[in-house]
Amino acid sequence: MIEVKNIKKSFGDKVVIENVSAVMKAGQCNLIIGSSGSGKTVLQKCMVGLFEPDEGDVLYDGKNFTTMKGEEKTEIRKEIGMLFQGSALFDSLNVQENVMFPLSMFTKDTYKKKLDRVNEVLARVNLVDANKKFPSELSGGMKKRVALARAVVLNPKYLFCDEPNSGLDPLTSLVIDKLIKEITIEYNITTVINTHDMNSVMEIGNYILYMYMGNKEWEGTNKEIIFSKNQRLNEFIFASDFLKDAKEMRMLEETGKIPNDRNMDDLLDKT
């Protein structure tokens, strides 16, 4: 479990996030959503220690990560895996070497044992026969899968994903989402995902934190988000007519009712 308490972060005079608190549970996909510039990436970077918050604390299973020093912090970091927006694969290493890198750095396993583990995680992300390929030879989806394999190769307790679906087609996005969800449940990982992807929100968001201009605007589950009355959240999530219709169809399925201002015949005609 990761607990964020009253986090504040500013750059110069500009306050980017203020007074944000949240609890991210283990074995769940915890999503941070919000429009560009809302502070979700800064919040995630504060959580993993890439930025130091001005105020507030980040607790990993009750241990205060913000006040930790050197060796103690490194120990927590060894339990963190991160999937970056641009994958962040090491250009000079091939797929196998990229995934093996954390194992070589932090374990004393034999080469054979490390290779077995690499092949196991690569198979887990449905990437076989790509061991000797370099990042420049991979598609966007393959890069994300290699990065995911590298992030989970040391069996982390916490997994952070920054925009895992950016730049991917809808089908590949679904594959990545499904993989993250499965791995989260399989290894009981606390997964924190920054996303804009509404499909991810609806499909894998066990807990959703909506950020608006650096503040926590709303929190809840993917079931609750459908019925949320928060105007900003609704404008953000259900921006297009298509998504508005989809939301109302879901509401109709769940409750048998749609909002008062909509005509049921119109909605059913469209569908």
Added chain:
Amino acid sequence: MAFLLSCCILAHNMTIFSDIGRYLLMLKGMFSKPENGKMYWKEFIHQCTEIGFGSLGIVAIISVFIGAVSTIQTAYQLVTPLIPKSTIAQIVRDTVILEFAPTLVSIVLAGVAGSRIASELGNMRVSEQIDALEIMGINTKTYLILPKIVAALLMIPLLVVMAMALGIWGGRLAGVASGIISGSVFDKGLLEFFVPYNVIFALIKAYVYSFIIASIPAFYGYYVKGGALEIGRASTKAVVVSCILILFSDYILSALLL
């Protein structure tokens, strides 16, 4: 107008001071216990190959031609028959050992190895590879910068020694080929009034330059912000600053040690 100018100068000086501070903090941050000695050794060997063998060709070509040009230009300026021809060899030897091999080769290496270091680290920073290492719990300054500096401290003096030998050989080759001086007279001149301290002085310079060539571009690359354009700018700035520092330390070391 004067006020505006003063403000600009002050702001510029503040940037310089803050850069020096960050540079010193970067150097301090490099010294931590390696997470895995084997991986650091691998990275060190990789850097030795990149810095040493990667620059071998250009250093060899420059050294031979610098030696050759030195011989021809020295002969061109020695018009009086009162000075023996072997003096040409002495002048070429001392010029190559004292200045051309360490300084000129280092300036070329600041361009070749320095820009490579700055752009490699800059690209790693921009594409979040450094962040990925940090999150894994690796001290990126120790893992990425220290092996580069140690490799430069090992390989660049070796390249300078090679440049000395090739420069003198190039001078002899040009002297003999153009009929300015015979091989035996050149060899005789090489042994006359030889001061071994000159080689030690050249090596001291090479060590100082090696540190500059690796650490300055590492600083500019490591702290780059932005995208491809900024990587290019950082790389150019790294080479320019390295060259200036090499020439500045050349003057200081010559004034202090000669």
